[in-house]
Amino acid sequence: MFFERLDQGYQKGTIDPKLEIELNKKMSKAMAEIRKEIKSGQCFYCGKSVDSFCNSHNIPRFCLRNIGSDGEVVGPNAILGLPKMGVSMGKENLGINESGTFSLICRECDSVLFQDYENPSNYELDKKPSQKMLAQIALKNYLKFIYKRKLEIALLEHSVKQLPNNDPVYALTREEFATKLKVSKLDLGTYTSDYERAKKAVEFGKGPGYYMFYYRKLDYVTPIAIQAPITVSIDLEGNIVNDVFNLRPGFHPYDLHLCVLPLESETAIILFVENEDVRYRKFRKQFGKLDEESKLGLINYLIFLYTEDYFMAKEIHNKIDLQILNETVNRMPVIWNTSPIKDTKMLGVKFNLSNWPSIPNLLSEEYKLR
Numbered sequence: 001m002f003f004e005r006l007d008q009g010y011q012k013g014t015i016d017p018k019l020e021i022e023l024n025k026k027m028s029k030a031m032a033e034i035r036k037e038i039k040s041g042q043c044f045y046c047g048k049s050v051d052s053f054c055n056s057h058n059i060p061r062f063c064l065r066n067i068g069s070d071g072e073v074v075g076p077n078a079i080l081g082l083p084k085m086g087v088s089m090g091k092e093n094l095g096i097n098e099s100g101t102f103s104l105i106c107r108e109c110d111s112v113l114f115q116d117y118e119n120p121s122n123y124e125l126d127k128k129p130s131q132k133m134l135a136q137i138a139l140k141n142y143l144k145f146i147y148k149r150k151l152e153i154a155l156l157e158h159s160v161k162q163l164p165n166n167d168p169v170y171a172l173t174r175e176e177f178a179t180k181l182k183v184s185k186l187d188l189g190t191y192t193s194d195y196e197r198a199k200k201a202v203e204f205g206k207g208p209g210y211y212m213f214y215y216r217k218l219d220y221v222t223p224i225a226i227q228a229p230i231t232v233s234i235d236l237e238g239n240i241v242n243d244v245f246n247l248r249p250g251f252h253p254y255d256l257h258l259c260v261l262p263l264e265s266e267t268a269i270i271l272f273v274e275n276e277d278v279r280y281r282k283f284r285k286q287f288g289k290l291d292e293e294s295k296l297g298l299i300n301y302l303i304f305l306y307t308e309d310y311f312m313a314k315e316i317h318n319k320i321d322l323q324i325l326n327e328t329v330n331r332m333p334v335i336w337n338t339s340p341i342k343d344t345k346m347l348g349v350k351f352n353l354s355n356w357p358s359i360p361n362l363l364s365e366e367y368k369l370r
């Protein structure tokens with residue numbers, strides 16, 4: 001969780017073990033305090049006061065169960081190897097109950113808002129995800145990301161308060177914290193307006209709606225589950241899709257929603273964008289020209305290049321050494337520099353999609369769970 005911001009400078013094996021222990025201690029303490037502070041309040045969706053929020057799952061629980069064993073799945077930190085930092089995402093193996101969860105809405109809302117897309121029977125036979133299901137996915141994606149940013153902002157504010165100037169334990173200067181805070185708040189604003197649009201679509205079927213440009217059901221179960229919005233920077237021909245280094249107020253990145261949902265004996269893969277969005281037009285065309293196996297390969301690459309919201313089956317260890325993915329996952333966006341990178345050339349190198357065949361394709365039949 002929020003590793004994409006806080007892991008800066010902490011690469012696997014580069015951190016002094018003593019420092020790591022200290023860092024874990026400080027972070028765990030801070031997280032415990034923050035969690036207590038934000039444990040109760042008003043449901044972000046309906047506004048009702050609650051004593052404790054629902055432990056909502058971003059990736060539906062039934063999908064995680066379909067790849068879990070002994071009630072556990074493998075998290076991204078099995079690849080990243082970052083310090084635990086007192087967050088569940090710091091673990092290599094996570095209980096399904098703590099995998100990709102957020103606490104922002106009440107139980108009632110959680111039980112009704114997502115029920116269409118969380119119903120396995122809606123993926124049976126020739127059924128295709130409905131507009132409503134897509135809106136529910138978008139809504140949940142943004143709730144999760146709003147929660148992440150809120151937690152991150154609380155933690156940054158907490159850390160700034162605690163931090164004597166240039167505390168080496170955090171290896172971050174006050175200035176860096178301030179920049180991170182600014183970026184997190186900008187992000188929160190963006191996610192909130194995306195959430196509002198999804199909310200209207202869920203409630204009233206209003207707004208531009210969503211365009212599902214890819215839906216495929218595999219007749220096997222993949223060892224990986226994911227549900228996340230990603231902000232694609234560069235398309236397959238090197239054109240800019242979203243200039244993520246552009247922090248100008250008013251700039252609004254557009255997301256591609258990516259889902260790999262393992263079912264009992266199949267897997268549903270869904271890619272969609274907002275209907276009115278023209279930024280993905282070229283990307284969609286390029287994607288459409290790929291053969292079926294390459295499409296899966298590219299989706300697989302997008303997962304590791306852009307997200308940290310995936311979970312894998314433990315059996316994956318028998319098939320590949322996860323470290324092979326380390327280089328790809330370490331290309332996460334770095335946008336909180338005090339002088340934001342404007343160099344589009346660098347953006348092109350970092351997010352070059354032509355490397356997709358270089359990593360194992362966990363969506364291919366070769367790696368199927370069953």
Ligand SMILES: [Zn+2]
Pocket residue numbers: 043044045046047048105106107108109110
């Ligand atoms: Zn509610």
